[in-house]
Amino acid sequence: MNDSYLKNVIEAALLAAGRPVALAELRELFDEFARPDAVAVEAALGELAADYAGRGIVLAEVASGWRIQVRADVAQPVSRLWQERPAKYSRALLETLALIAYRQPITRGEIEDIRGVAVNPNIVRTVLERGWVRVIGHRDVPGRPELLATTREFLDYFGLKTLDDLPTLAQLKDVESLGVQLEFDRPGDPALAEASDVQEAPADDVAPGAAAGGAGD
Amino acid sequence: MNDSYLKNVIEAALLAAGRPVALAELRELFDEFARPDAVAVEAALGELAADYAGRGIVLAEVASGWRIQVRADVAQPVSRLWQERPAKYSRALLETLALIAYRQPITRGEIEDIRGVAVNPNIVRTVLERGWVRVIGHRDVPGRPELLATTREFLDYFGLKTLDDLPTLAQLKDVESLGVQLEFDRPGDPALAEASDVQEAPADDVAPGAAAGGAGD
Amino acid sequence: MNSPLTPAEPRPEQAEMPFAIVDGEPVTEPPRDLYIPPQALKVFLEAFEGPLDLLLYLIRRQNLDVLDIPIAEITRQYLNYIDLMRELELELAGEYLLMAAMLAEIKSRMLLPRAQSEQAEEDDPRAELVRRLQEYERFKRAAEDIDHLPRLERDVWVAQAELIERAVAPLLPDVTLKEMLLAFQDVISRAAMFAHHHVQRERLSVRQRMSEIIERLQGGELLGFAQLFRVEEGRMGVTVTFVALLELLREGLLDIVQADTYAPLHVRAATPRSDQPAANDDAAGAASDDILESR
Numbered sequence: 001m002n003d004s005y006l007k008n009v010i011e012a013a014l015l016a017a018g019r020p021v022a023l024a025e026l027r028e029l030f031d032e033f034a035r036p037d038a039v040a041v042e043a044a045l046g047e048l049a050a051d052y053a054g055r056g057i058v059l060a061e062v063a064s065g066w067r068i069q070v071r072a073d074v075a076q077p078v079s080r081l082w083q084e085r086p087a088k089y090s091r092a093l094l095e096t097l098a099l100i101a102y103r104q105p106i107t108r109g110e111i112e113d114i115r116g117v118a119v120n121p122n123i124v125r126t127v128l129e130r131g132w133v134r135v136i137g138h139r140d141v142p143g144r145p146e147l148l149a150t151t152r153e154f155l156d157y158f159g160l161k162t163l164d165d166l167p168t169l170a171q172l173k174d175v176e177s178l179g180v181q182l183e184f185d186r187p188g189d190p191a192l193a194e195a196s197d198v199q200e201a202p203a204d205d206v207a208p209g210a211a212a213g214g215a216g217d
Numbered sequence: 218m219n220d221s222y223l224k225n226v227i228e229a230a231l232l233a234a235g236r237p238v239a240l241a242e243l244r245e246l247f248d249e250f251a252r253p254d255a256v257a258v259e260a261a262l263g264e265l266a267a268d269y270a271g272r273g274i275v276l277a278e279v280a281s282g283w284r285i286q287v288r289a290d291v292a293q294p295v296s297r298l299w300q301e302r303p304a305k306y307s308r309a310l311l312e313t314l315a316l317i318a319y320r321q322p323i324t325r326g327e328i329e330d331i332r333g334v335a336v337n338p339n340i341v342r343t344v345l346e347r348g349w350v351r352v353i354g355h356r357d358v359p360g361r362p363e364l365l366a367t368t369r370e371f372l373d374y375f376g377l378k379t380l381d382d383l384p385t386l387a388q389l390k391d392v393e394s395l396g397v398q399l400e401f402d403r404p405g406d407p408a409l410a411e412a413s414d415v416q417e418a419p420a421d422d423v424a425p426g427a428a429a430g431g432a433g434d
Numbered sequence: 435m436n437s438p439l440t441p442a443e444p445r446p447e448q449a450e451m452p453f454a455i456v457d458g459e460p461v462t463e464p465p466r467d468l469y470i471p472p473q474a475l476k477v478f479l480e481a482f483e484g485p486l487d488l489l490l491y492l493i494r495r496q497n498l499d500v501l502d503i504p505i506a507e508i509t510r511q512y513l514n515y516i517d518l519m520r521e522l523e524l525e526l527a528g529e530y531l532l533m534a535a536m537l538a539e540i541k542s543r544m545l546l547p548r549a550q551s552e553q554a555e556e557d558d559p560r561a562e563l564v565r566r567l568q569e570y571e572r573f574k575r576a577a578e579d580i581d582h583l584p585r586l587e588r589d590v591w592v593a594q595a596e597l598i599e600r601a602v603a604p605l606l607p608d609v610t611l612k613e614m615l616l617a618f619q620d621v622i623s624r625a626a627m628f629a630h631h632h633v634q635r636e637r638l639s640v641r642q643r644m645s646e647i648i649e650r651l652q653g654g655e656l657l658g659f660a661q662l663f664r665v666e667e668g669r670m671g672v673t674v675t676f677v678a679l680l681e682l683l684r685e686g687l688l689d690i691v692q693a694d695t696y697a698p699l700h701v702r703a704a705t706p707r708s709d710q711p712a713a714n715d716d717a718a719g720a721a722s723d724d725i726l727e728s729r
Contacts, residue, residue, distance in 0.1 A: 004271065005291075007273070008271075008272055008273030008288070008291050009273060009291045009294045009295065010273075011272065011273045011274065012273030012274055012287040012288065012291045012295050012591075012593070013291075013294070013295045013298055015273075015274060015285070015287070015591075015593035015594060015595065016287050016295050016298060016591035016592075016593060016594075017298050018235065018594050021298070025298075028297065029294040029297045029298070030294060054221065054225075055225055055228065056224075056225030056226060056227075056228045056229030056232075057228065057229055057232060057595050067595075067596055068232070068595045068596070069595050069596035069597065069598055070229040070232065070233050070595050070596065070597045070598070071225070071229065072598075072599070074222075074225050074226045074229045074230075075229075075598070075599055075600070077226045077230070077246040077247060078226065078229045078230045078233050078246065078597055079597070079600040080245065080246045081230055081233060081234050081238070081242070081246070082600060086606070086607050087607065088607050088608075088609075088613075089607050089609055091617060091620075094609065094613055094614050094617035094618075095617040095618065095620065095621040097609075097614055097617075098614045098615070098617050098618030098621065099618070099621060101614070101618075101638075102618060102638065102641070103641065104641050104642070104644070104645050105641075105644055105645050105648055105687070114621060114622075114625045115621055115624070115625070116624065116625070130606060131249075131250065136645050136648050136649045136652070137648040137649065137651070137652055137687070137703060139685075139686075139687065140686055140687065140703075140704040141686075147645075147648060147687070149645035149648075149649075150645075153249075153250070157249070157609075158611045158614075159611070160611075162638075162639060162642060163638035163639060163641060163642040164638050164639045164642075166611075166615075166638055167615060229595065229597075231593075232593055232594055232595035233594070233595055233596075233597040234594075235592055235593075235594035236592065249606070274593050284592050284593075285592070285593040286590050286591060286592050286593055287590065287591045287593060289584065289589065289590075292589055292590070292591075295591060303587050303588035304587070304588075306581070308481075308483050308574075308577060309483055311577035311578075311580055311581050312483060312573055312574060312576075312577040314577070314580060315573050315576035315577040315579075315580050316573050316576075318576075318580070319573065319576055331566075331569055331570060331573060332483065332484055332486065332570060332573070333484045333485050333486035333487075333529055333533070333566065333570060334483065334484030334485070334486075334527060334529045335527070335529070373586075374585055374586045375580065375583040375584075375585050375586075376583060376584050376585065376586075376590060377583070383576075383579075383580070384576065384579035384580070384582075384583070386572055386573075386576055387571070387572045387575050387576070
């Protein structure tokens with residue numbers, strides 16, 4: 001038997017099985033007259049293990065046999081396949097972010113003045129950590145409050161070239177028409193594609209939510 | 218980002234998922250600030266596909282994304298992993314599925330019209346339960362029958378990217394041209410020769426029946 | 435021909451000698467190509483997916499074009515099969531009997547003299563049957579084609595590897611621009627209730643430039659006034675920078691310093707000021723208000 005055929009069958013079988021496969025079972029995959037002996041199978045397994053060096057997978061022997069598993073150093077990104085997107089950002093965070101974008105450079109106090117409520121420090125920390133906002137200086141008033149401004153990452157995230165691409169306040173007045181003028185949906189985001197499907201439906205997640213959000217924070 | 222890291226993560230993710238993974242989802246595995254663009258992911262997929270040449274596995278694109286699967290030429294030995302023979306679907310199920318695939322959206326009544334027999338409710342239940350078919354609405358006629366259509370899982374299961382990849386439906390010969398090919402009186406047809414003997418018989422009781430029969434089915 | 439057509443009585447066979455009478459009905463001999471033992475016959479007949487399938491089988495068996503069915507012969511064979519099904523006590527679906535009636539009816543129509551020759555083509559009683567047969571055959575073939583596609587669990591297996599430890603890497607929520615804009619609209623409309631907050635319709639590039647300038651002045655360094663302008667940005671860019679400077683001055687975020695009369699102007703981040711030159715502030719404010727179209 002061709003060595004690479006033996007190796008190919010073993011690799012395919014280990015990957016198809018979805019469970020560990022014992023060496024004896026691997027031998028059984030072949031017709032009797034062409035059945036490799038245990039030594040040949042072990043040699044093929046050794047080659048496979050070597051092939052996987054520097055790759056995202058490893059060959060491992062466990063109690064019930066051999067299996068191919070994800071290498072630990074890529075487990076972290078791969079784990080995201082199973083992660084649920086967390087809840088959305090609060091209305092308060094979005095308002096804070098919007099004010100920083102439109103009125104930058106701006107201090108927390110100024111945001112509070114406009115919003116009429118105190119800004120939760122966690123909100124500012126979140127947008128700073130996200131890399132959307134940064135402190136660009138301090139206003140020269142008592143307490144020297146931090147001046148907040150948006151970053152290039154902020155523009156990138158929202159697909160804007162400059163802040164000028166944000167709609168003007170006058171345009172904002174007619175939010176309904178915004179959907180037409182702006183490409184709101186970022187490509188490749190399934191959640192958003194879904195959302196656009198229901199645009200005709202009463203936008204209860206938008207208008208009443210706005211009122212609720214305003215009252216709720 | 219290191220190219221081989223990108224490729225390793227993608228390979229490990231496709232293998233860990235055990236299902237097709239969309240390109241956008243692959244990009245999402247990476248942190249925002251280090252997210253590869255679609256071109257980079259496609260390049261890595263291309264490299265993976267090249268790596269698998271001559272191996273027991275292949276990279277395949279299906280409706281819901283990319284998956285790694287067992288190469289056809291080792292499928293026979295690999296199939297021995299499973300003692301049970303794979304499910305064989307009845308002709309009735311396959312014909313029903315074909316009608317839904319090629320004629321969607323379609324109602325059960327329309328399927329019955331074309332197949333000339335009642336559709337067994339179990340068949341519809343089976344294709345619904347397998348996730349190959351779903352009800353996408355109701356036809357606006359009396360009884361509001363369910364409109365059936367195939368799903369992405371159907372395409373995935375049969376290794377197709379889009380419905381366009383289905384085998385071409387045999388061309389229906391032009392019914393308009395039938396008259397030319399239909400020989401009305403077939404000399405030498407014993408039944409018809411016999412029939413000509415009774416031509417004198419009053420035809421009135423037959424002709425109206427013919428009209429009714431034509432309209433009635 | 436004047437008795438109503440019943441599918442159970444295949445009329446062409448009346449001339450033949452029935453070889454058996456079953457339940458009072460004459461049964462002619464089984465189709466000649468059926469060299470199948472009676473036990474298998476049941477399986478054979480059950481294999482048909484309905485009358486169209488059976489008819490197609492009969493037509494194909496004789497290598498005939500669907501478009502050119504010798505209706506009398508096919509009808510005879512079809513009825514033979516139906517009789518066989520009855521004889522074997524197979525559950526005979528109503529569709530088979532319906533088809534038998536349709537065939538008999540087509541046949542009887544074909545016996546009629548062709549009165550209106552110009553309508554003959556349209557009126558060919560076989561046309562509808564042929565159309566249905568063709569349509570059915572297309573999907574019969576399509577079903578076979580689908581069955582031949584390599585499918586999961588039979589021909590194809592998805593490769594999978596074990597992920598032992600699922601690391602926890604929190605995903606961050608997504609935000610759409612629209613969400614943010616709606617939030618902004620909301621906060622602005624609420625703020626409008628507070629008299630002194632008038633948010634003008636202004637060029638955001640001025641805001642962006644303000645941020646950039648402040649950042650450049652971090653660390654307290656002194657920048658030449660001219661250094662802040664980039665000629666390559668054109669008149670618009672220069673205007674934006676100038677307005678941004680005025681706005682920063684008005685907000686007290688930077689100082690403009692001049693060592694001597696006619697000496698070059700420099701800017702720096704504002705230092706704590708004791709006495710504020712009111713005139714300067716007013717002028718800057720007025721200028722920026724003009725350009726920013728504040729109201």
